[in-house]
Amino acid sequence: MVHKHAFEALDRTMSDVFTDGRSIRSDVPFGGKVFVFGGDFRQILPVIPNGTRQQIVCASLSSSYIWSKCKLLRLTKNMRLTIGADSSDMDSIRDFAKWLLDIGEGKLGDDNDGEAIIEIPDDLLITDSSDPIQSLIDFVYPSIMQQFRNxxxxxxxxxxxxxxxxxxxxxxxxxxxxxxxxxxxxxxxxxxxxxxxxxxxxxxxxxxxxxxxxxxxxxxxxxxxxxxxxxxxxxxxxxxxxxxxxxxxxxxxxxxxxxxxxxxxxxxxxxxxCFAMTINKSQGQSLSKVGLYLKDPVFTHGQLYVALSRVKTREGVKILIFDADGKPTNKTSNVVYKEVFGSL
Incomplete structure (x- = not known):
């Protein structure tokens, strides 16, 4: 979520400090020092207040001149899901991990440019039609609600x-x-x-x-x-x-x-x-249970992927989605700006 200008300013500063314009070629980034960037472009991109899609993508590190000088190393195993899991559950874990990646890369739903309507599996949905919001609260906060009544x-x-x-x-x-x-x-x-x-x-x-x-x-x-x-x-x-x-x-x-x-x-x-937090605020968290309340659909790149990938197990997430008429549904929007993956 860091703006590319922050990295570019650091690059120029390091070059000024360590090269002194003589000891190293000017095309070597960060004054010849090795930097390691960690992140996932499937997740939420830099926040630009009132920014357009083009401005958000342009603010990302992959749109910087520094990116062409980076060596890309890929992480291929979902450690959040696999650590401590039983070997008998590995097939379902791999299927869930692949489903999350497909959401993050915009491979599900229609071939819409930037936004697609996708269906959520039934086992991830809140199905209690009498009081779905209370069912969501009871799923996420049983121990906290008990303490709160003390x-x-x-x-x-x-x-x-x-x-x-x-x-x-x-x-x-x-x-x-x-x-x-x-x-x-x-x-x-x-x-x-x-x-x-x-x-x-x-x-x-x-x-x-x-x-x-x-x-x-x-x-x-x-x-x-x-x-x-x-x-x-x-x-x-x-x-x-x-x-x-x-x-x-x-x-x-x-x-x-x-x-x-x-x-x-x-x-x-x-x-x-903090009985609840926004999707943007949850980025970086690893939680045992997540109840996702989508009264309105997500509105920017990576939000749905971030919300669903906070959990350690498939059983740890439940989703409550409302349609335009205020009725529970199994369909929601997934926003992915695929051009941000173009240079990966």
Whole structure:
């Protein structure tokens, strides 16, 4: 998901630092240093706000001048599915892995350019017609829902919002427009809400990088174990640091959303209640169970592939799809920009 400009800027910087214009040919990338890129072009490409298909593909590393100088090494075994699996299940695992690859490469459904309607196998669908949403919740969160019902009072945390000191002096009209009440009402992606209500046992997601060595990165999932006045204790429940107890402080956060015509900061715990997450946010996660709720179809390259490939077993995924009339269905859209594979 990294924009190609980031790699190209690094290439020019490394060339300036290590070659000094004399010791090595200018056509050797990164000043002669070896770099290893890891990724999968079947997954979500760089996010370009309001970008077109052409802009998204053009922003990918495979569209950079660096790509022609790269040596491509392919990984051919789905380790997420095969590790710890019984030998008797290998045939079904291989079939599921191939089905995932076909979705990622756009080989299923009609030969539409960029988007195709595909059918989902019946064993992956939520079939309870009485209350399909509740069936999806019961499939994914049985243990968490049980903990959430434990006795205990919820605690409310309110943020402190203010205009950044870098902003120019505001007149009386602007001061009223950007009042504390208006700042508190803003709900921005990547920023915790002004009013944060938490309870011991509730799953949350970290919204900022705090300590990467301990696994406290943007997107890390945790479970609340203690709610203090100035600090929150939580237990990591994702990635490689499962079970680690950590303390989360309040942070000053400034949103990067360019749609806001001014800068303000919010002092709040960088947490968001995480009974669900977006497909983009789930990229990189390995989960035992995934319930995919598709009220609306996916809208960009690789989203369906990412959502379905988070699980360790075929039995670990269930999908709830609604059609335009709000009725459960077994068909959904799969968006794949095949031109991104052209240079692979």
């Amino acid at each position: 006795p205990g009072d919820a605690k409310e945390y309110l943020s402190s919002d203010s205009i950044c000191q870098t902003e120019q002096m505001l007149d009386s009209f602007q001061e009223g427009l950007y009042s504390t009440e208006n700042l508190n009402a803003l709900k921005i992606s990547g920023l915790p809400n002004h009013r944060l209500v938490l309870k011991v046992g509730v799953p949350v997601m970290l919204l900022r990088n705090i300590d990467q060595q301990k696994g406290l990165c943007n997107g890390t999932r945790l479970k609340i174990t203690f709610l203090g006045k100035r600090v929150i204790e939580a237990e990591v429940i994702s990635d490689g640091n499962i079970g680690t107890r950590v303390f989360i402080p309040r942070l000053n956060m400034i949103p990067s959303d360019k749609k806001i015509p001014f800068e303000f900061q919010r002092r709040q715990f960088p947490l968001s209640v």
